[in-house]
Amino acid sequence: MARLAPGTISDAMRYATTGGKRLRGFLALESARLFDVPFAQSVHAAGAVECLHAYSLVHDDLPCMDDDDLRRGQPTIHVKWDEATAVLVGDALQSFAFELLADPDAGDATQRIDLVAGLARASGADGMVLGQAQDIAAEAAGRALSIDEITELQANKTGALIAWPAEAGAILGRADPVPLRRYAHAIGLAFQIADDILDIEGDVAKAGKRLQKDAAAGKATFVSLLGLDGAKARAADLVEEAEAALTPYGDRARTLKALARYIIARDR
Template sequence: MSFENDLSTAQAEVQQALDTALAPFGDDPVAEAMRYATRGGKRLRAFLALEAAALFDVPRARALRAAAAIECVHAYSLIHDDLPCMDDDDLRRGQPTVHRRWDEATAVLAGDALQTLAFELLADPETHPDPAVRADLVLTLARDAGAQGMVRGQALDIAAETAAAPLTLDQVSELQRLKTGRLLEWPCRAGALLGGADPGPLVDYAGALGLAFQIADDLLDVEGDAEKAGKALRKDAAAGKATFVSLLGAEAARARAMSLVRDAEMSILIYTPKGANLGSVARYVVTRDR
């Protein structure tokens, strides 16, 4: 129960941090859309930042700023991912997507504003007194979220829809390492940077975690319940996209995910017992139903 309780507590803390960060922006449509997009969700990326930082006794207030920053980037990516020019989704977390609730222009601007807010949070001295640490946080998030990371993964995903042949397993793995994995790696790296520690073991953990997370997503797209998921399912199969499930089959994909969970757990053995919640996250991502 400790993991569930700690995750629930973190979700509430992160929501408060986001509400505080968004409070000065008034009540115009873009600001309201930003608030709307940052409510709810599992907060796994934020939780990773908090748990990684806790390994090195980083003050909670500083860790929460990094946690809020990664949630802003994640929310921006979902807003843009849902747009008609991308995945064209009507639902997110069981609610209308931002461009459906408002319009496409507001959605684009809200996503842009959330992205820049993330870097504002990290660059502020309240995040860390050492400007070199703040610069490293900004630099690494820019790389992980940008054209070398998540954005490149999204571009590869779009290109795959019209490719002459389905992607291979190695190509799907690389695509998802970029599109999904890099925003799971950054909060782990951020926790170490805030604590002045070597991020290597945590980055290894997050690399395995990211692929396990995506395999679980692929399984949910095939086997899940749309009402629980809060979004449309079976879209990958309908589009003829190569996924871990289509390439490996459901049972082999599930076995691969469990193997990756074991790899993730091995990477953080050096943090026992303080890393217990990180191990729980790895197991949670492959057993969740949404």
């Protein structure tokens, strides 16, 4: 049977998870490291969130969604293979994310099921998928969003899946999740503001994806609402907020603090 489906799905899954910044996976590893959780354990949560994120990009790039042909500097899955492969690869990557969390090395049973519960919630109809639907609805509504609306939309669309790996670290470390949750909330929003700035100021070759699509589509963004300088100032405030949230961890959190600064300084 191997000759009938000669590894297409697994090849395309590997392709879809190659490259990228690995921001979410890094966040899981670094949050867990605050509590001395071994890499061999936290790497499961890190892999899970990267697979989940990769699936969302593969589906988001589909012609019926954002219709993107370039991602991480490479042709998107439906361009390199076809749409059916893109649908299936996304579906399989979502399954695989949960399979990784269920691995006995990912934690004890309680930790693992807590990770599953959080990831399912963050990615589903009250989290990431809701945000994507809100994004589509906003475009269809044909009016500019307010700053509150766009903040809520982005908290769902990208914030939930940035918050989860930070919280995963606390679950694995059996620690209070509140400081990491505050940190993640701030960097999640800063990340999106930085994305909007990158969409205007960025370089396609470095970003590895099409830019200035939002402006062309007349979509409200943090930049269109706050202006370029206003957006940069807001992002810088959020980074300070994120760094402040990490105070309880002192110097142990220096990498997470550097990550917060990277988020608004990045060029991709």
